Amino acid sequence: MHRIRPTPTRRTVMAGGGALAGLALIGCSRGANSLGAASGRLPETRIGGIPIALDAAERPFRLGGNSGPTPAWLYGATPFPLYRMRLGENLDVTLTNRLVEHTSIHWHGVRGPNAMDGVPYVTQLPVQPGESFAYRFTPPDAGTYFFHPHCDTAAQLGRGLAGVLIVEDEAASFDDDIVCVLKDWRVAKDGSFLPFVTSEGAGRGGTFGTLRTVNGLVAPQIAVPAGADIRLRVLNVDSTRVSDIGVQGAEVRVIAIDGNPLTPFALDTWRLGPAMRMDIILRTPKAGGRIALTDFFAAEPMVLATLVAEGAPKRGEPFAPTAPAISKHTEPDLANAERHELKLSASAAATNYDVPTSIQLADGRRIDLLDSLCSTAQTLWAIDGKTWPQMGHENLPPPLLSLARGTTARIELTNTTPHVHPMHLHGHSFKVLSANKLKRPEHWADTVLVMPEERVEIAFVADNPGNWMIHCHIVEHQDTGMMGWFRVV
Ligand code: C2O
Numbered sequence: 001m002h003r004i005r006p007t008p009t010r011r012t013v014m015a016g017g018g019a020l021a022g023l024a025l026i027g028c029s030r031g032a033n034s035l036g037a038a039s040g041r042l043p044e045t046r047i048g049g050i051p052i053a054l055d056a057a058e059r060p061f062r063l064g065g066n067s068g069p070t071p072a073w074l075y076g077a078t079p080f081p082l083y084r085m086r087l088g089e090n091l092d093v094t095l096t097n098r099l100v101e102h103t104s105i106h107w108h109g110v111r112g113p114n115a116m117d118g119v120p121y122v123t124q125l126p127v128q129p130g131e132s133f134a135y136r137f138t139p140p141d142a143g144t145y146f147f148h149p150h151c152d153t154a155a156q157l158g159r160g161l162a163g164v165l166i167v168e169d170e171a172a173s174f175d176d177d178i179v180c181v182l183k184d185w186r187v188a189k190d191g192s193f194l195p196f197v198t199s200e201g202a203g204r205g206g207t208f209g210t211l212r213t214v215n216g217l218v219a220p221q222i223a224v225p226a227g228a229d230i231r232l233r234v235l236n237v238d239s240t241r242v243s244d245i246g247v248q249g250a251e252v253r254v255i256a257i258d259g260n261p262l263t264p265f266a267l268d269t270w271r272l273g274p275a276m277r278m279d280i281i282l283r284t285p286k287a288g289g290r291i292a293l294t295d296f297f298a299a300e301p302m303v304l305a306t307l308v309a310e311g312a313p314k315r316g317e318p319f320a321p322t323a324p325a326i327s328k329h330t331e332p333d334l335a336n337a338e339r340h341e342l343k344l345s346a347s348a349a350a351t352n353y354d355v356p357t358s359i360q361l362a363d364g365r366r367i368d369l370l371d372s373l374c375s376t377a378q379t380l381w382a383i384d385g386k387t388w389p390q391m392g393h394e395n396l397p398p399p400l401l402s403l404a405r406g407t408t409a410r411i412e413l414t415n416t417t418p419h420v421h422p423m424h425l426h427g428h429s430f431k432v433l434s435a436n437k438l439k440r441p442e443h444w445a446d447t448v449l450v451m452p453e454e455r456v457e458i459a460f461v462a463d464n465p466g467n468w469m470i471h472c473h474i475v476e477h478q479d480t481g482m483m484g485w486f487r488v489v
């Protein structure tokens with residue numbers, strides 16, 4: 001009602017409808033691609049209370065100026081379907097696997113029920129080729145989320161399996177709401193994929209993509225209303241790259257991190273690691289004015305996307321943005337917290353779990369083994385001295401932590417390595433209390449950057465029962481050992 005939305009197009013329908021999307025891609029992928037290039041916006045689908053069929057399939061997609069299409073694995077006709085729903089509505093998404101290997105959907109950052117968390121062998125069985133799985137739950141918080149698979153992630157996410165989930169709060173009013181999804185692709189000039197994992201990369205900061213995109217496009221231009229207050233949701237879904245995001249050409253306030261609202265502060269730059277999100281509000285200039293979403297990480301700042309103002313100004317009053325409602329997460333009880341330290345380290349040796357740990361899934365089945373797609377091919381990293389099981393030793397490991405429901409956990413993440421690790425916890429949002437290298441205000445998050453040799457303290461109330469993953473979101477680190485799980489009982 002108070003937002004300007006792109007007029008629904010055929011693509012909006014196609015992106016959500018499984019069979020239709022499948023059909024559409026054969027004839028229309030070029031058309032869809034150029035339409036995307038014209039608007040720069042992702043096609044949107046409203047999903048609240050509506051059953052949605054989602055196919056994961058190989059869908060050739062032309063990236064940038066490459067000479068040929070990329071054999072992408074996508075959830076829709078084009079990369080990153082964007083689902084919107086209102087807080088309180090139900091999500092009902094049925095994934096059908098049309099890939100050559102098993103997959104699942106993890107709803108990153110959503111504090112949903114454990115059985116819907118999408119982690120093969122920990123919360124559900126993998127969805128095998130030809131099979132379907134229905135994800136049904138009501139997200140408990142408004143926010144900016146994304147979704148992706150959870151085994152063989154370097155390859156599956158690397159090939160393009162990611163989508164955006166927005167749960168809208170109606171407390172704040174903006175003139176437009178724009179989503180920018182940052183992802184690099186490991187492609188050659190002919191569009192073919194390059195190896196997603198390299199031993200040089202996996203053992204260091206990760207293997208970087210060769211082509212940077214926003215919404216699947218190279219440096220898109222996105223038309224926005226002039227003189228307007230717009231909300232910009234920036235998602236880093238890249239497997240590897242940490243960006244230092246700033247905005248040139250407008251006054252900007254940060255209003256949420258990882259979907260968690262906070263007291264707005266002026267944006268200088270924000271270090272956005274893999275899986276991290278940032279919502280900002282800005283006032284657009286008059287018609288013709290341009291705003292650049294920029295990565296200041298490298299010596300040469302790089303413009304990732306440009307917003308171009310169009311039309312008559314929407315607002316005359318000075319920029320005084322109202323923030324969305326403040327976070328409703330339960331405050332951690334620091335005085336009575338259980339303290340833990342988790343060391344992030346390199347590890348050449350795989351931990352052997354002689355006795356398998358058994359997990360009971362929601363449907364009653366018991367799991368104690370992983371398959372090779374869900375174990376690490378090579379071991380390079382560990383959490384608390386323990387590695388995710390390596391291929392050939394597929395016993396499920398014991399939990400890193402076991403927390404009684406309602407306990408406040410205060411965890412020190414200690415990085416003993418010279419590399420940055422964006423650490424992510426499933427099923428909970430945590431408060432970032434302190435960090436001794438990279439200054440940042442106290443805020444809620446689901447993924448936090450732990451800088452080289454840094455100690456970061458987080459705390460949360462373990463109030464969501466189940467078996468939850470904790471891992472680094474540099475996907476090659478996750479896939480080579482820096483992953484474990486914790487239990488809330
Ligand atoms: Cu983005 Cu384990 O997740």
Ligand code: CU
Binds near residue numbers: 422472473477482
């Ligand atoms: Cu890492």
